[in-house]
Amino acid sequence: xxxxxxxxxxxDALDIKLAEDKNVVxxxxxxxxxxxxFRVTEGLQLKHGADRVFDSPLAESAIAGTAxxxxxxxxKPVIEMQFDGFVYPAMNQILSHLSRFRNRTRGKFSVPAxxxxxxxxxxxxxxxxxxxxxxxxxxxPGLKVVxxxxxxxxxxxxxxxxxxxxPVIFMEPKRIYRxxxxxxxxxxxxxxxxxAKVLSAGEHVTVIAYGAMIREAQKAIVLAKQKxxxxxLIDLRSIWPxxxxxxxxxxxxxxxxxxxTEAAQSYGPAAELISIVxxxxxxxxxxxxTRLTGFDTTIPLPLxxxxxxxxxxxxxxxxxxxxxx
Amino acid sequence: xxxxxxxxxxxxxxxxxxxxxxxxxxPLDKKWQPSLSxxxxxxxxxxxxxxxxxxxxxxxxxxxxRMFTYPPNLGQEAIxxxxxxxxxxxxxxxxxxxxxxxxLAKGVSLKEIFLYFKGNEDGSRFQAANRMLPxxxxxxxxxxxxxxxxxxxxxxxxxxxxFAYVGDGGTSEGDFHEALNFAAVWxxxxxxxxxxNQFAISVPLRMQTKSINLAVKGVAYDVPSIVVDGxxxxxxxxxxxxxxxxxxxxxxxxxxxxxxxxxxxxxxxxDPTKYRTKEEEEAWAIKDPLKRLKGYIAHNxxxxxxxxxxxxxxxxxxxDAEFEAAEQHGDYKLDDVFGYMYEELPSELKRQKxxxxxxxxxxxxxx
Numbered sequence: 001x002x003x004x005x006x007x008x009x010x011x012d013a014l015d016i017k018l019a020e021d022k023n024v025v026x027x028x029x030x031x032x033x034x035x036x037x038f039r040v041t042e043g044l045q046l047k048h049g050a051d052r053v054f055d056s057p058l059a060e061s062a063i064a065g066t067a068x069x070x071x072x073x074x075x076k077p078v079i080e081m082q083f084d085g086f087v088y089p090a091m092n093q094i095l096s097h098l099s100r101f102r103n104r105t106r107g108k109f110s111v112p113a114x115x116x117x118x119x120x121x122x123x124x125x126x127x128x129x130x131x132x133x134x135x136x137x138x139x140x141p142g143l144k145v146v147x148x149x150x151x152x153x154x155x156x157x158x159x160x161x162x163x164x165x166x167p168v169i170f171m172e173p174k175r176i177y178r179x180x181x182x183x184x185x186x187x188x189x190x191x192x193x194x195x196a197k198v199l200s201a202g203e204h205v206t207v208i209a210y211g212a213m214i215r216e217a218q219k220a221i222v223l224a225k226q227k228x229x230x231x232x233l234i235d236l237r238s239i240w241p242x243x244x245x246x247x248x249x250x251x252x253x254x255x256x257x258x259x260x261t262e263a264a265q266s267y268g269p270a271a272e273l274i275s276i277v278x279x280x281x282x283x284x285x286x287x288x289x290t291r292l293t294g295f296d297t298t299i300p301l302p303l304x305x306x307x308x309x310x311x312x313x314x315x316x317x318x319x320x321x322x323x324x325x
Numbered sequence: 326x327x328x329x330x331x332x333x334x335x336x337x338x339x340x341x342x343x344x345x346x347x348x349x350x351x352p353l354d355k356k357w358q359p360s361l362s363x364x365x366x367x368x369x370x371x372x373x374x375x376x377x378x379x380x381x382x383x384x385x386x387x388x389x390x391r392m393f394t395y396p397p398n399l400g401q402e403a404i405x406x407x408x409x410x411x412x413x414x415x416x417x418x419x420x421x422x423x424x425x426x427x428x429l430a431k432g433v434s435l436k437e438i439f440l441y442f443k444g445n446e447d448g449s450r451f452q453a454a455n456r457m458l459p460x461x462x463x464x465x466x467x468x469x470x471x472x473x474x475x476x477x478x479x480x481x482x483x484x485x486x487x488f489a490y491v492g493d494g495g496t497s498e499g500d501f502h503e504a505l506n507f508a509a510v511w512x513x514x515x516x517x518x519x520x521x522n523q524f525a526i527s528v529p530l531r532m533q534t535k536s537i538n539l540a541v542k543g544v545a546y547d548v549p550s551i552v553v554d555g556x557x558x559x560x561x562x563x564x565x566x567x568x569x570x571x572x573x574x575x576x577x578x579x580x581x582x583x584x585x586x587x588x589x590x591x592x593x594x595x596d597p598t599k600y601r602t603k604e605e606e607e608a609w610a611i612k613d614p615l616k617r618l619k620g621y622i623a624h625n626x627x628x629x630x631x632x633x634x635x636x637x638x639x640x641x642x643x644x645d646a647e648f649e650a651a652e653q654h655g656d657y658k659l660d661d662v663f664g665y666m667y668e669e670l671p672s673e674l675k676r677q678k679x680x681x682x683x684x685x686x687x688x689x690x691x692x
Contacts, residue, residue: 030526030527034527037595057497057528058494059497089498089500124393126462295677295678300446301441301445307657307662314684314688
């Protein structure tokens with residue numbers, strides 16, 4: 001066991017898979033010599049060689065498209081989009097090809113590629129460095145979308161993502177890259193994709209969140225406890241596939257649900273989750289399923305983020321409304 | 326003066342670099358005389374010094390925690406100042422994010438620039454700058470906008486050029502190639518300026534392309550292209566002036582590769598010691614654009630530098646005042662988040678905004 005933050009845990013997962021499977025390669029912008037702008041791939045080029053961990057030319061569409069080529073030819077590319085807002089040039093490849101190749105070729109070719117994307121706001125960054133584009137991927141048939149919130153999960157989920165036979169979008173909450181430390185086993189382990197995790201059991205309200213919002217929700221739970229409200233917190237972990245079983249079980253018990261996402265509201269992950277709640281637990285509901293999301297605005301530059309980013313107090317405000325309903 | 330004949334002598338495939346002064350600022354061709362007046366040369370020098378001073382101040386504000394990320398221009402200023410000398414009010418400036426001196430020449434205020442890099446969109450209003458686009462972070466994406474503007478200038482029969490900037494890394498993006506192709510096919514009056522500062526964050530040019538230079542990429546699109554010494558203000562001025570005339574006289578786009586070096590970090594979040602050597606930095610320090618222009622001026626006794634410290638002190642005062650103005654800019658308001666998404670605020674956005682206001686009213690001061 002070592003105490004690791006998310007950056008170290010992701011690095012560890014990559015290191016293990018690079019050592020274990022010669023078909024794994026890691027590439028993208030600045031991931032080689034520099035070890036990534038967030039240092040996630042630090043040391044990997046030195047250890048595994050420049051033909052396996054390398055800097056590509058600067059072109060996100062080609063980074064994603066070449067990953068498809070490598071994947072269908074028997075390799076396991078793990079590529080990095082430097083920031084959330086830089087993935088858009090690659091959307092054509094991801095939406096038109098990576099997600100569809102298996103179906104288009106009736107299963108003859110599959111695309112076992114992983115696209116890592118540091119995502120989310122709250123880091124005082126320039127434009128296009130603070131976005132939450134998970135809904136685009138969750139909406140695209142053929143992709144799996146994974147978001148860890150802890151170092152332990154990050155390692156296990158990334159190993160599972162690399163071993164998955166289909167394309168996985170692996171989104172990393174950069175705001176908490178170094179904020180959370182946790183004991184992480186040295187050995188290889190994997191966490192199944194599509195399985196949520198109940199982080200704390202509770203009776204009155206279910207809160208469903210993922211990524212950096214987990215930490216805010218955990219702070220809100222402390223506030224709720226002070227008022228005698230018992231909250232069950234579900235870390236979704238996979239945006240797609242969605243773990244209906246865990247959601248059903250929890251909401252049938254609590255009767256109240258709040259979904260918290262940093263992503264913009266309309267057609268976002270919270271809308272999908274509320275539909276699932278309605279389908280699975282309608283007769284158990286004591287209050288309308290509620291969402292607390294980013295606004296339907298461009299995420300503001302740093303000075304405006306205080307309005308956009310969701311605070312524990314705002315989560316608590318919604319929890320109380322649900323309980324009082 | 327740079328003309329078609331000169332252009333033909335510098336074919337990108339031959340990999341020759343158009344340069345007029347040496348590292349000391351002495352003319353490479355003894356018969357060469359600048360087309361710029363003495364006053365214009367002195368002004369260019371002062372503008373370059375101002376840009377550099379502003380940059381150092383910006384880095385210092387950032388280190389004091391008074392500004393977030395900032396991309397320094399150090400070492401690339403000759404490209405920006407020469408651009409500013411050529412750009413006319415009716416011309417368009419389509420920036421990437423590292424062209425400070427050109428922005429200032431276009432009428433952008435330092436206050437706005439500081440405000441933007443402090444993290445406020447108000448810094449992109451550019452109230453006194455005509456036809457100036459905001460910073461474009463997605464690499465090379467702005468170049469296709471430039472081709473579109475160029476089409477519009479032709480369509481509207483306006484004699485105006487579009488100055489569009491990108492870095493060396495950006496030439497690997499599809500948008501770079503698509504923009505060159507569109508501009509060529511449309512005969513659009515676009516001057517594409519590649520600031521080849523040798524690094525795309527940590528990635529050196531040799532890993533970015535196998536081409537012998539970046540200008541050669543324009544040849545296949547039939548865009549007249551040239552490699553220019555980007556640290557030579559005179560060379561940059563002459564080529565840019567030629568390219569503007571070329572564009573507005575209906576001859577279409579040009580591609581200028583300005584060879585330079587990013588002396589500072591990619592941004593204040595970056596640490597160049599991770600990926601480049603002291604030797605490389607020192608080799609380029611000899612080619613510093615300010616030093617070379619100063620050398621030219623000194624050799625020709627155009628100006629007395631005795632008062633330079635006083636001049637820098639005056640610049641610093643002015644820059645500080647602009648920074649203070651940015652700090653005094655009003656608080657970021659909730660309306661600033663919602664107010665500019667659509668011409669009219671849709672009811673759903675009104676609802677979302679009201680929900681937050683309602684929260685503030687009931688939260689007992691919590692945010």
